[in-house]
Amino acid sequence: xxxxxYRFNPDVDKKPYMQDYDVVLEDSDQMLLDALMRIKDxxxxxxxxxxxxxxxxxSDSMNINGKNGLACITKLSDLEEPVVLRPMPGLPVIRDLxxxxxxxxxxxxxxxxxxVNNDAPPTTERLQSPAxxxxxxxxxxxxxxxxxxxxxxxxxxxxDKFVGPAGLMxxxxxxxxxxxxxxxxxxxxxxxxxxxxxxHNIMNCVEVCPKKxxxxxxxxxxxxxxxxxxxxxxxxxxxxxxxKAV
Amino acid sequence: xxxELLTKRYPGMRAWLSQRLTGLAMALYSVLAVGRFFYxxxxxxxxxxxxxQPLWWRVLTMLFWLALTLHAWLGIRDVFKDYVPxxxxxxxxxxxxxxxxxxxxxxxxxxxxx
Numbered sequence: 198x199x200x201x202x203y204r205f206n207p208d209v210d211k212k213p214y215m216q217d218y219d220v221v222l223e224d225s226d227q228m229l230l231d232a233l234m235r236i237k238d239x240x241x242x243x244x245x246x247x248x249x250x251x252x253x254x255x256s257d258s259m260n261i262n263g264k265n266g267l268a269c270i271t272k273l274s275d276l277e278e279p280v281v282l283r284p285m286p287g288l289p290v291i292r293d294l295x296x297x298x299x300x301x302x303x304x305x306x307x308x309x310x311x312x313v314n315n316d317a318p319p320t321t322e323r324l325q326s327p328a329x330x331x332x333x334x335x336x337x338x339x340x341x342x343x344x345x346x347x348x349x350x351x352x353x354x355x356x357d358k359f360v361g362p363a364g365l366m367x368x369x370x371x372x373x374x375x376x377x378x379x380x381x382x383x384x385x386x387x388x389x390x391x392x393x394x395x396x397h398n399i400m401n402c403v404e405v406c407p408k409k410x411x412x413x414x415x416x417x418x419x420x421x422x423x424x425x426x427x428x429x430x431x432x433x434x435x436x437x438x439x440x441k442a443v
Numbered sequence: 444x445x446x447e448l449l450t451k452r453y454p455g456m457r458a459w460l461s462q463r464l465t466g467l468a469m470a471l472y473s474v475l476a477v478g479r480f481f482y483x484x485x486x487x488x489x490x491x492x493x494x495x496q497p498l499w500w501r502v503l504t505m506l507f508w509l510a511l512t513l514h515a516w517l518g519i520r521d522v523f524k525d526y527v528p529x530x531x532x533x534x535x536x537x538x539x540x541x542x543x544x545x546x547x548x549x550x551x552x553x554x555x556x557x
Contacts, residue, residue, distance in 0.1 A: 354525035390455040395521075423456050427447040 198222055198232060199279035202243065206292055213290070217279065229276065230257055230268040244293040252407060255342030259294050260285055265344035265405040285347035287356060301343050304360045308368035308386065313379035329375035336370035336415060338408050339363060345402035345412050351395040358391035362402035362412030365393060369415040372422060384419070384426050393419060462517045465510035472507040501555045508551040512544050 198220055205213035220235045230250055237243050245268070246256040252270035260283040261271055288296040314323065346352050346361035360368070368387060371377050387393040393416065402412040448456045485494045495501060519540055527533040 350525075388453060388455045390458055391524075392455070394455045394459040420456075420459070423453070424448065427453065427456075430447060430452075 198273065200232070200236065201279045201281045202236070202294070203283040203290075204243070204293055205290055206242070206244075215281075222273070227273060228269055229261065229271040229273055229280070232273055232280075233257075233268055233282075244291075244295050246295055253340060255340035255407075258285055258342035258344045258347075258407075259283065265348050267342060267344070267407045270407060285343055287347045287349075287353040288343070296343075296347075298343055300356050301346055301361070301363070302341075304346075304356075304364040305341065305367060308360060308364050308371075309379070309383065310364075310367045310371065312371065312374065312377050313382070314376055315378060323376045325375050332373045332375070333370060335410055336366060336373070339366055339370075339410055340408060342407060344405045344407060348401040348405045349396075350399070350401075351397065355391055355395055358389075359395040360387070360392050362396070362416065365396070365419065366410065366412040366415040369419050369422075372419065380422070381426065384422060387419065458517055462514055465514040465517075468510040469507060469514065472503060472510075475503070495555065505552060505555055508548060512548050516540070516544055 200218040200220065201215045202218060203213055204210070204216045218236050218239070220232060220239065222232060222235060226232055226235060228250075230247060233243075233245060233247075237245075245259070247269065248254040248256040250257075250269045252267050255267065257268040258265060259268055261268070262276060262281055265285055282294060284290050284294045284296045288298060288300065291297050312323075341363060343363065346363045349359075349362055351359045352361040365387075368383060372380055372383050377383075396413070396416045398413060398417075400413055403410075406412070447453075448460050450457065479494070479500075483490070483494055485491045495504070520537060523533050523536050523540070527536060
């Protein structure tokens with residue numbers, strides 16, 4: 198099977214180049230990651246990240262024939278030859294298919310992806326009703342592979358400002374968590390014009406997500422919560438005025 | 444609530460919502476304009492003058508132009524933010540855009556009301 202792979206070693210290469218490989222695969226080689234391991238047997242200078250090899254860790258995300266995805270769950274039989282592999286776009290390349298994800302995780306951390314609850318911790322866990330727990334479905338499954346965020350032009354042009362689909366989906370995941378107490382702060386945290394509103398709904402994130410999640414819907418839901426927040430503020434202001442009048 | 448979202452408390456939402464509200468206003472005007480065009484079917488210069496004769500229509504057209512100006516400002520500002528990384532050049536382009544949009548607005552007002 199034929200491959201064309203992006204190569205760049207900053208220690209020796211002045212600029213990146215594409216290297217062709219023609220590898221003989223075994224019957225057991227079903228996924229793209231299997232083929233990449235065969236290539237690594239031939240040329241151990243090729244660098245890539247991998248870990249769980251079953252679509253859970255999100256390490257081996259890369260650009261496969263022009264579309265971001267995970268090598269370990271991409272079937273070889275679905276790929277056109279030559280298979281063109283590049284690092285995920287929009288992030289600095291460390292070497293070959295390995296990108297520097299610092300910016301991605303900074304954006305993720307900026308939405309405080311953890312529960313904020315100032316009540317004293319209970320003796321057991323903080324409980325949720327099944328209905329409240331169901332609100333997290335389609336959100337908590339994100340493995341932070343970065344395929345969505347690095348497919349997003351708004352992130353390419355403003356990586357330090359626009360949080361990106363993965364980070365925004367996690368922001369929403371904690372906004373709808375019944376155990377969280379920081380909804381207002383979370384919404385205010387995204388009010389800066391470029392953090393949330395640079396999303397123009399082009400849906401690249403939905404198209405590429407290897408877990409079939411929908412960050413675009415989460416972003417739309419955050420905007421709905423903004424409306425709710427404004428309504429609440431108005432009601433609070435009204436009450437405040439009424440109390441003052443009394 | 445809508446007004447609340449257009450205040451300085453919500454700078455992100457203000458721009459986002461303004462762009463959609465102005466888009467909606469332009470879409471409504473366009474439907475009216477097309478309907479009016481087919482109803483009156485202006486075919487010469489005099490007919491076009493009469494097309495724009497009623498004051499209510501000129502006011503609506505001016506409101507359309509105001510919406511277009513704001514919509515264009517928000518949209519093109521984003522395009523410049525994305526594709527012009529050089530801060531000085533971006534600043535020059537944004538200032539040029541403001542001048543151009545004000546000129547178009549003044550020109551529209553002149554044509555409609557002068």
